[in-house]
Amino acid sequence: MAGEKLSTADFWVGAFYCDQMTNEKNPNMADYQEILKNYPNFVRFGKAFAAENNVWLATRPEAPM
Numbered sequence: 001m002a003g004e005k006l007s008t009a010d011f012w013v014g015a016f017y018c019d020q021m022t023n024e025k026n027p028n029m030a031d032y033q034e035i036l037k038n039y040p041n042f043v044r045f046g047k048a049f050a051a052e053n054n055v056w057l058a059t060r061p062e063a064p065m
Contacts, residue, residue: 006049006052010049013045013049014045014046014049014050014053017042017045017046017049017050018046018049018050018053018057020032021033021035021036021046022046022050025062
């Protein structure tokens, strides 16, 4: 968000994107998907963040919502 390297802010916002907005275990995910349709640049950021952290996202422990 603020430069070429990931920052603390990127992790805070990216975690929200991955854990809440696109997490299939989140019962509110459908609502977030409707909101995301209006913010394509945020979706682009979220997808780039997820790609950068794909190893962690694929192996992170499952946690209840």
